[in-house]
Amino acid sequence: MKKGKILTLGAVAATLWAGALAPRRNHPGWEKFSSCRFAHRGLHDLNAGRPENSLAAFRAAVEHGFGAELDVHLMRDGNLAVIHDSSLVRACGADVMVEDLTAEDLKKYKLYDTQETIPLFEDVLRVFERKTPIIVELKTAHGNADALTDTVMNALRAWGGDYCIESFDPAVLMRLKSRYPQVFRGQLSSDFLRFKGNSDVSLPGRAALTYLLTTFLTKPDFIAYNQRDRENISLQLMKRLYGVHEVSWTIRDEEVMRELESQGVPTIFEGFVPEG
Numbered sequence: 568m569k570k571g572k573i574l575t576l577g578a579v580a581a582t583l584w585a586g587a588l589a590p591r592r593n594h595p596g597w598e599k600f601s602s603c604r605f606a607h608r609g610l611h612d613l614n615a616g617r618p619e620n621s622l623a624a625f626r627a628a629v630e631h632g633f634g635a636e637l638d639v640h641l642m643r644d645g646n647l648a649v650i651h652d653s654s655l656v657r658a659c660g661a662d663v664m665v666e667d668l669t670a671e672d673l674k675k676y677k678l679y680d681t682q683e684t685i686p687l688f689e690d691v692l693r694v695f696e697r698k699t700p701i702i703v704e705l706k707t708a709h710g711n712a713d714a715l716t717d718t719v720m721n722a723l724r725a726w727g728g729d730y731c732i733e734s735f736d737p738a739v740l741m742r743l744k745s746r747y748p749q750v751f752r753g754q755l756s757s758d759f760l761r762f763k764g765n766s767d768v769s770l771p772g773r774a775a776l777t778y779l780l781t782t783f784l785t786k787p788d789f790i791a792y793n794q795r796d797r798e799n800i801s802l803q804l805m806k807r808l809y810g811v812h813e814v815s816w817t818i819r820d821e822e823v824m825r826e827l828e829s830q831g832v833p834t835i836f837e838g839f840v841p842e843g
Contacts, residue, residue, distance in 0.1 A: 588779060588801055590811045591786040596751030597812050599729045600833060605634040605702055607817045607837035608651060613679055620649050621683035625694045635695070636702040636835045639688050641715040644669040647688035647722060653708050666708050688719070692726050700729035702835065704755065705739045712738035720747050733791050735776070740785035753814065754785060757793035779805065789814055794823070
Protein backbone atom coordinates (compact mmCIF):
# COMPACT_ATOMS: atom_id res chain seq x y z
CA MET A 568 0.00 0.00 0.00
CA LYS A 569 1.39 3.40 -0.96
CA LYS A 570 2.35 5.89 1.72
CA GLY A 571 -0.14 8.49 0.48
CA LYS A 572 -3.02 6.02 0.72
CA ILE A 573 -1.99 5.02 4.24
CA LEU A 574 -1.94 8.66 5.29
CA THR A 575 -5.38 9.21 3.75
CA LEU A 576 -6.84 6.20 5.54
CA GLY A 577 -5.25 7.39 8.77
CA ALA A 578 -6.78 10.83 8.38
CA VAL A 579 -10.22 9.32 7.71
CA ALA A 580 -9.91 7.06 10.77
CA ALA A 581 -8.86 10.01 12.95
CA THR A 582 -11.80 12.07 11.70
CA LEU A 583 -14.25 9.26 12.40
CA TRP A 584 -12.76 8.71 15.86
CA ALA A 585 -12.99 12.38 16.74
CA GLY A 586 -16.55 12.52 15.45
CA ALA A 587 -17.55 9.49 17.50
CA LEU A 588 -16.40 11.26 20.67
CA ALA A 589 -18.54 14.39 20.30
CA PRO A 590 -20.66 14.84 23.48
CA ARG A 591 -23.66 17.06 24.10
CA ARG A 592 -22.48 20.51 25.13
CA ASN A 593 -23.66 23.48 27.20
CA HIS A 594 -26.21 21.77 29.44
CA PRO A 595 -26.92 24.23 32.30
CA GLY A 596 -26.80 21.44 34.88
CA TRP A 597 -23.02 21.61 35.07
CA GLU A 598 -23.17 24.88 37.02
CA LYS A 599 -24.98 23.20 39.91
CA PHE A 600 -22.56 20.29 40.14
CA SER A 601 -19.16 21.70 39.29
CA SER A 602 -18.53 23.32 42.67
CA CYS A 603 -19.82 20.44 44.82
CA ARG A 604 -17.97 17.56 46.45
CA PHE A 605 -19.71 14.20 46.35
CA ALA A 606 -19.36 11.55 49.04
CA HIS A 607 -19.02 8.13 47.42
CA ARG A 608 -22.01 6.03 48.51
CA GLY A 609 -22.61 8.64 51.19
CA LEU A 610 -20.21 9.81 53.90
CA HIS A 611 -19.73 6.28 55.15
CA ASP A 612 -17.61 5.19 58.09
CA LEU A 613 -18.20 1.65 59.24
CA ASN A 614 -16.44 2.27 62.56
CA ALA A 615 -19.04 4.93 63.28
CA GLY A 616 -21.92 2.66 62.27
CA ARG A 617 -22.45 4.33 58.89
CA PRO A 618 -22.05 1.70 56.15
CA GLU A 619 -21.92 2.64 52.48
CA ASN A 620 -25.22 3.47 50.77
CA SER A 621 -27.03 3.68 54.11
CA LEU A 622 -29.40 6.38 55.33
CA ALA A 623 -26.91 7.16 58.10
CA ALA A 624 -24.15 7.76 55.53
CA PHE A 625 -26.41 9.97 53.42
CA ARG A 626 -27.52 12.02 56.42
CA ALA A 627 -23.87 12.54 57.38
CA ALA A 628 -23.10 13.79 53.87
CA VAL A 629 -25.88 16.37 54.09
CA GLU A 630 -24.81 17.44 57.58
CA HIS A 631 -21.32 18.18 56.24
CA GLY A 632 -22.66 20.03 53.21
CA PHE A 633 -21.62 17.37 50.69
CA GLY A 634 -23.56 15.90 47.84
CA ALA A 635 -23.51 12.14 47.40
CA GLU A 636 -23.12 9.49 44.74
CA LEU A 637 -25.45 6.51 45.15
CA ASP A 638 -26.38 3.30 43.34
CA VAL A 639 -29.90 2.25 42.34
CA HIS A 640 -31.31 -1.15 41.35
CA LEU A 641 -34.79 -2.14 40.16
CA MET A 642 -36.37 -4.88 42.30
CA ARG A 643 -38.88 -7.58 41.45
CA ASP A 644 -41.84 -5.59 42.79
CA GLY A 645 -40.94 -2.43 40.86
CA ASN A 646 -39.40 -0.63 43.81
CA LEU A 647 -35.89 0.83 43.77
CA ALA A 648 -33.16 -0.28 46.17
CA VAL A 649 -30.01 1.73 46.94
CA ILE A 650 -27.01 -0.61 47.12
CA HIS A 651 -23.87 -1.05 45.05
CA ASP A 652 -23.77 -4.75 44.17
CA SER A 653 -26.62 -6.83 42.79
CA SER A 654 -25.43 -9.66 45.04
CA LEU A 655 -25.91 -9.12 48.78
CA VAL A 656 -22.94 -11.34 49.67
CA ARG A 657 -20.48 -8.52 50.31
CA ALA A 658 -22.78 -6.08 52.07
CA CYS A 659 -25.12 -8.43 53.93
CA GLY A 660 -23.56 -11.89 53.83
CA ALA A 661 -26.58 -13.26 51.96
CA ASP A 662 -26.36 -15.14 48.66
CA VAL A 663 -29.32 -13.41 47.01
CA MET A 664 -29.70 -10.83 44.25
CA VAL A 665 -31.37 -7.54 45.04
CA GLU A 666 -33.26 -7.63 41.71
CA ASP A 667 -35.09 -10.73 43.01
CA LEU A 668 -36.30 -9.02 46.20
CA THR A 669 -39.18 -6.77 47.22
CA ALA A 670 -39.29 -3.69 49.40
CA GLU A 671 -40.56 -5.81 52.29
CA ASP A 672 -37.64 -8.21 51.88
CA LEU A 673 -35.06 -5.45 52.39
CA LYS A 674 -35.93 -5.19 56.08
CA LYS A 675 -34.38 -8.64 56.66
CA TYR A 676 -30.88 -7.66 55.58
CA LYS A 677 -28.48 -5.67 57.76
CA LEU A 678 -25.62 -3.80 56.14
CA TYR A 679 -22.22 -5.01 57.39
CA ASP A 680 -23.62 -6.25 60.72
CA THR A 681 -24.91 -2.78 61.67
CA GLN A 682 -28.47 -1.78 62.41
CA GLU A 683 -28.73 -0.13 59.00
CA THR A 684 -30.74 -1.85 56.27
CA ILE A 685 -30.77 -1.40 52.49
CA PRO A 686 -32.73 1.81 51.87
CA LEU A 687 -35.34 2.46 49.25
CA PHE A 688 -34.58 5.20 46.74
CA GLU A 689 -37.62 7.18 47.90
CA ASP A 690 -36.25 7.27 51.46
CA VAL A 691 -32.85 8.47 50.25
CA LEU A 692 -34.49 11.22 48.22
CA ARG A 693 -36.17 12.57 51.35
CA VAL A 694 -32.74 12.96 52.98
CA PHE A 695 -31.45 15.20 50.17
CA GLU A 696 -34.59 17.07 49.15
CA ARG A 697 -33.93 20.84 48.88
CA LYS A 698 -30.47 20.28 50.35
CA THR A 699 -27.35 19.01 48.55
CA PRO A 700 -27.25 17.46 45.03
CA ILE A 701 -26.96 13.78 44.22
CA ILE A 702 -25.34 11.72 41.49
CA VAL A 703 -27.61 8.76 40.78
CA GLU A 704 -25.85 5.77 39.25
CA LEU A 705 -28.18 3.33 37.54
CA LYS A 706 -27.15 -0.31 37.93
CA THR A 707 -28.69 -2.35 35.15
CA ALA A 708 -29.23 -6.11 35.20
CA HIS A 709 -30.67 -8.62 32.74
CA GLY A 710 -31.34 -5.98 30.09
CA ASN A 711 -33.56 -3.80 32.29
CA ALA A 712 -32.04 -0.44 31.30
CA ASP A 713 -35.27 1.01 29.96
CA ALA A 714 -37.43 -0.17 32.87
CA LEU A 715 -34.87 0.97 35.46
CA THR A 716 -34.46 4.38 33.83
CA ASP A 717 -38.22 4.93 33.55
CA THR A 718 -38.81 3.93 37.17
CA VAL A 719 -36.06 6.23 38.45
CA MET A 720 -37.35 9.13 36.38
CA ASN A 721 -40.86 8.57 37.71
CA ALA A 722 -39.49 8.73 41.27
CA LEU A 723 -37.64 11.97 40.49
CA ARG A 724 -40.52 13.67 38.67
CA ALA A 725 -41.90 15.50 41.68
CA TRP A 726 -38.74 15.53 43.78
CA GLY A 727 -37.48 18.91 44.92
CA GLY A 728 -33.72 18.59 44.52
CA ASP A 729 -30.79 18.71 42.11
CA TYR A 730 -29.60 15.50 40.51
CA CYS A 731 -27.81 14.02 37.55
CA ILE A 732 -27.88 10.45 36.28
CA GLU A 733 -24.91 8.36 35.23
CA SER A 734 -24.31 4.74 34.28
CA PHE A 735 -21.69 2.42 32.85
CA ASP A 736 -24.42 1.06 30.59
CA PRO A 737 -24.82 3.16 27.42
CA ALA A 738 -28.40 1.87 27.12
CA VAL A 739 -29.35 4.03 30.11
CA LEU A 740 -27.99 7.15 28.44
CA MET A 741 -29.75 6.27 25.19
CA ARG A 742 -33.03 6.00 27.10
CA LEU A 743 -32.42 9.35 28.74
CA LYS A 744 -31.53 10.90 25.41
CA SER A 745 -34.73 9.68 23.75
CA ARG A 746 -37.27 9.99 26.58
CA TYR A 747 -35.81 12.48 29.08
CA PRO A 748 -33.52 14.81 27.12
CA GLN A 749 -33.69 17.52 29.76
CA VAL A 750 -31.85 15.36 32.29
CA PHE A 751 -28.17 16.08 32.96
CA ARG A 752 -26.51 12.75 32.10
CA GLY A 753 -23.06 11.23 32.33
CA GLN A 754 -21.15 8.25 31.01
CA LEU A 755 -19.24 6.28 33.64
CA SER A 756 -16.07 4.60 32.46
CA SER A 757 -12.74 3.09 33.39
CA ASP A 758 -10.00 1.08 31.69
CA PHE A 759 -11.94 -2.14 31.25
CA LEU A 760 -9.07 -3.66 29.30
CA ARG A 761 -7.04 -3.95 32.50
CA PHE A 762 -9.38 -6.61 33.88
CA LYS A 763 -8.31 -10.13 32.98
CA GLY A 764 -11.04 -12.00 34.82
CA ASN A 765 -14.49 -13.09 33.70
CA SER A 766 -16.71 -10.44 32.20
CA ASP A 767 -20.18 -10.39 30.67
CA VAL A 768 -18.90 -7.87 28.14
CA SER A 769 -16.92 -8.99 25.10
CA LEU A 770 -13.41 -7.71 24.43
CA PRO A 771 -14.64 -5.36 21.66
CA GLY A 772 -17.34 -4.13 24.02
CA ARG A 773 -14.85 -3.45 26.77
CA ALA A 774 -12.64 -1.59 24.30
CA ALA A 775 -15.59 0.54 23.16
CA LEU A 776 -16.46 1.41 26.76
CA THR A 777 -12.84 2.14 27.68
CA TYR A 778 -12.36 4.48 24.73
CA LEU A 779 -15.84 6.06 25.01
CA LEU A 780 -16.80 5.00 21.50
CA THR A 781 -20.53 4.95 22.28
CA THR A 782 -20.54 8.73 22.76
CA PHE A 783 -21.94 9.42 19.29
CA LEU A 784 -25.02 7.40 20.28
CA THR A 785 -25.46 8.56 23.88
CA LYS A 786 -24.31 12.22 23.79
CA PRO A 787 -23.41 12.50 27.50
CA ASP A 788 -23.04 15.89 29.20
CA PHE A 789 -20.07 14.70 31.23
CA ILE A 790 -17.68 11.78 31.56
CA ALA A 791 -17.16 10.25 35.02
CA TYR A 792 -13.85 8.45 34.62
CA ASN A 793 -11.85 6.38 37.08
CA GLN A 794 -9.17 8.71 38.47
CA ARG A 795 -6.35 6.18 38.02
CA ASP A 796 -7.20 5.88 34.31
CA ARG A 797 -7.98 9.50 33.49
CA GLU A 798 -5.07 9.86 31.07
CA ASN A 799 -7.13 7.76 28.67
CA ILE A 800 -6.51 9.13 25.19
CA SER A 801 -10.19 9.38 24.24
CA LEU A 802 -11.05 11.31 27.39
CA GLN A 803 -8.15 13.68 26.81
CA LEU A 804 -9.17 14.14 23.19
CA MET A 805 -12.76 14.93 24.20
CA LYS A 806 -11.51 17.54 26.63
CA ARG A 807 -9.29 19.22 24.04
CA LEU A 808 -11.67 19.08 21.09
CA TYR A 809 -14.99 19.63 22.83
CA GLY A 810 -14.24 20.84 26.35
CA VAL A 811 -16.20 17.90 27.75
CA HIS A 812 -16.86 18.05 31.48
CA GLU A 813 -15.00 15.47 33.58
CA VAL A 814 -15.93 14.05 36.98
CA SER A 815 -13.29 11.93 38.74
CA TRP A 816 -13.80 8.89 41.00
CA THR A 817 -13.04 7.51 43.55
CA ILE A 818 -10.69 9.91 45.33
CA ARG A 819 -9.12 8.67 48.57
CA ASP A 820 -6.50 11.37 49.10
CA GLU A 821 -7.26 15.00 49.88
CA GLU A 822 -4.20 16.28 48.00
CA VAL A 823 -5.35 14.49 44.87
CA MET A 824 -8.82 15.97 45.38
CA ARG A 825 -7.46 19.50 45.58
CA GLU A 826 -5.28 19.03 42.51
CA LEU A 827 -8.27 17.83 40.50
CA GLU A 828 -10.40 20.70 41.78
CA SER A 829 -7.70 23.15 40.67
CA GLN A 830 -8.20 21.71 37.17
CA GLY A 831 -11.96 22.26 37.37
CA VAL A 832 -12.73 18.56 37.90
CA PRO A 833 -15.41 17.75 40.52
CA THR A 834 -14.64 14.69 42.63
CA ILE A 835 -16.39 11.72 44.19
CA PHE A 836 -14.46 10.90 47.35
CA GLU A 837 -14.40 8.44 50.24
CA GLY A 838 -12.29 7.49 53.28
CA PHE A 839 -11.76 11.02 54.62
CA VAL A 840 -13.69 14.20 55.40
CA PRO A 841 -12.40 17.10 53.29
CA GLU A 842 -11.69 20.35 55.06
CA GLY A 843 -12.47 23.82 53.77
